[in-house]
Amino acid sequence: MKISIYNNYDKMSRAAADLVAEQLVNKPDSLICFPSGESPTGMLQHVISYANAGKIKLDKCHFIGLDEWVGMDETNEGSCKHYLYTNFFNKLNINDSQITLFNAKADDLKAECERINNFIAKKGGLDMMIVGIGMNGHLGLNEPGTPFNLYAHLSELDPVTVTVGQKYFKQETRLTQGITLGLQHLTEAKIPVLIASGSKKASIINEALNGQISTDVPASILQNLPAARILLDEDAASELEHLA
Incomplete structure (x- = not known):
């Protein structure tokens, strides 16, 4: 993995x-996974600017979502789908x-996982998979304890995720399960990318990148991925004991 540290969130x-x-210049028909949440918003804004300026074309590529809260769709403002449409797809009129x-x-969430797995497989795998990191070290909704070799699957949400997840909703919302791409997808992605910002992520970043590789910290799998790109702002990198 390659770690890059930037002065601030915008530069990251x-x-x-x-x-x-x-990626899009090199392969216009790329399959790219985008996450939702706080971390990717700035990235998406810059991608929109590049598209509007004609620096990149998005007519041949395909986007896939990282995860979703079970039971939610675009009508829920805290849903991943609502986030991606509001912050990206709608702004560029993506088909x-x-x-x-x-x-x-x-009705059948396991079948839904298989639909996503089959779609990715038929496309030849993910060209780029971008993820953020949770306070408990999760990637997507691959919670602590999740085996590294899973593809898309249902997850029982960790209490930390349930608590932190409330920030995406205007009122307290019951969160119990997630549906997510798996860590095996990250392993097989041609370019796995982690983005993280803010001092609140500093401790878990250091644990993930310098600690023991374990399912207890799902993000530690990145240490096993030579092609992984880790993009951090200075605050998120502030507790790194050494550059792994």
Whole structure:
């Protein structure tokens, strides 16, 4: 893995957008996974700017969502789907045929996981998979204890995720399960990317990148991925004991 540290959130976000732009120039029909949450917003804004300026074209690529809260769709403002449409897809009028997201309200969620797995496989795998990191070290909704070799799956949400997840909702919301791409997807992605910012992430970043590789800290899997790109702002990197 390669760790890059930037002065602030905006510079980190621009660097992440540059990776996306480079990928799209090299392979216009790329399959790219975007996360939701606080971390990717700046990156998405820069990608939008690049597209509007004609620096990149998005007409041949395909986007896939990282995860979703079970039982939610775009009508829930805290849903991943609402976030991606509001902050990215709608701003560029991305065609729905280019977008694949989890249906977290499907009657058969295991079948939904298989639909996503099959879609990725038929596309030849993920060209780029971008993730953030949770306060408990999760990637997507791969919670502590999740085996590294899982593809898309249902997850029982960790109490830390349930608590932190409330920030995405205007009122307290019951969160129990998630549906998510798996860590095996990250392992197989041609370019796995982690973005993180803020001092609140500093401790878990150090544990993930310098600690023992263990399912107790899902993000520690990045130490096993030579192609992984780790993009941090100075605050998120402030507790790194050494550059792994």
